[in-house]
Amino acid sequence: MAGLEALLALRDLANELVDVTLVAPEPDFVYKPLAVDEPFSAAPPEHHELAPLARELGVRFVQEGVGAVRAGERTVELGDASTLSYDALLVCIGGRERAAYSRAVTFWAAGEWSLDIDGLLERAAASSSRRIAFIVPPGVTWSLPLYELALMSERRARSAGISELELLVVTPEATPLVIFGPAASEAVAELLAVRGIQVLTSTYMHEEAEGFVTTPGHRVLEAGAAIALPAIDGPALDGLPADDDGFIPIDEHARVKGVEDVYAAGDGTTFPIKQGGIATQEADAAAEHIAARFGVPREPEPFRPVLRGKLITGEETLSMRAAVAGGAGEGVTSVDYLWWPPHKVSGRYLAPFLAGSTPHREPEPPGRPLDVEVSLPVEWHREPMALDPYGPPQTS
Numbered sequence: 001m002a003g004l005e006a007l008l009a010l011r012d013l014a015n016e017l018v019d020v021t022l023v024a025p026e027p028d029f030v031y032k033p034l035a036v037d038e039p040f041s042a043a044p045p046e047h048h049e050l051a052p053l054a055r056e057l058g059v060r061f062v063q064e065g066v067g068a069v070r071a072g073e074r075t076v077e078l079g080d081a082s083t084l085s086y087d088a089l090l091v092c093i094g095g096r097e098r099a100a101y102s103r104a105v106t107f108w109a110a111g112e113w114s115l116d117i118d119g120l121l122e123r124a125a126a127s128s129s130r131r132i133a134f135i136v137p138p139g140v141t142w143s144l145p146l147y148e149l150a151l152m153s154e155r156r157a158r159s160a161g162i163s164e165l166e167l168l169v170v171t172p173e174a175t176p177l178v179i180f181g182p183a184a185s186e187a188v189a190e191l192l193a194v195r196g197i198q199v200l201t202s203t204y205m206h207e208e209a210e211g212f213v214t215t216p217g218h219r220v221l222e223a224g225a226a227i228a229l230p231a232i233d234g235p236a237l238d239g240l241p242a243d244d245d246g247f248i249p250i251d252e253h254a255r256v257k258g259v260e261d262v263y264a265a266g267d268g269t270t271f272p273i274k275q276g277g278i279a280t281q282e283a284d285a286a287a288e289h290i291a292a293r294f295g296v297p298r299e300p301e302p303f304r305p306v307l308r309g310k311l312i313t314g315e316e317t318l319s320m321r322a323a324v325a326g327g328a329g330e331g332v333t334s335v336d337y338l339w340w341p342p343h344k345v346s347g348r349y350l351a352p353f354l355a356g357s358t359p360h361r362e363p364e365p366p367g368r369p370l371d372v373e374v375s376l377p378v379e380w381h382r383e384p385m386a387l388d389p390y391g392p393p394q395t396s
Contacts, residue, residue: 002266008349009287100137127224155314181331252302254286280347
């Protein structure tokens, strides 16, 4: 998502000033935020072939993985042992997903393994516990899809006539989806309660010989079936700096710290929230800075994170928005749209491109007041991982 957002932004901002090469290991762009619906609808998420898209935009497409960056030589080593030179490089290779538990079925957003949701519900209903658990692992992850899986599973069980089945969400978050602010968290908690889905918050799950064990309490949790999100590690790309978990450090313009002419955006960076809309905002900051460097008479704006997310519930959809850097209140939630176009993940360029419409300066719905966005605190630039995605949102 970050890569395509940056590509579209550069074509808009600096079309005649830059020659752009798009490098990707796969031939298609898959809209992963909608992969959560595939187990329930059997419809694959939206995808677009990259080669014709690149031709349409007048850019070069190279289908290869990236093995290393040689910043001193201004080159990128590709998977086939060839190299590409650059004047500016934007790395959008994302994080590395891994299974957090051996006893749970991992939901992979990449769609490589589709969930047999009916089989899992039947297995849970036939077990002695009559429980299916939905687990957010500790560490770096993005929890929203798990709530969608729980809510849509409840609806599926109800429509299939599976009664007396306990659905349980286990999460390290202080409250459900706390990163979106109190208003959204309360709305999601109320929705879960109405649907009869139990939630264990501030709870970390690990595995021992006897099964799933919770912390605090060291309670063994019995479940006939369990679905978990993957944990996310940093890409640890050869030639670029990284923190202890492999994530690439960036500043407010998405420049890689300590490396000239290299930028990074998306889940592979040190910004702790791993979400597609946040990735597009990092990409916009990088594209504006690159365009200014190559002669566009425009002051590049820094990355100001506004989290926008849509929760699919199986019956109605909740839109949520929060200025996660703080200073903009408790966030907003609504069954109506809160941004435009109303895609699941917002993006200044990518969402309008997918919708076949014209990009807006900000993805706000027509006729609605704009939010005031504030700059990140200086402390975040010094230590970005200090923002705790499981704790309460910052308010100042």
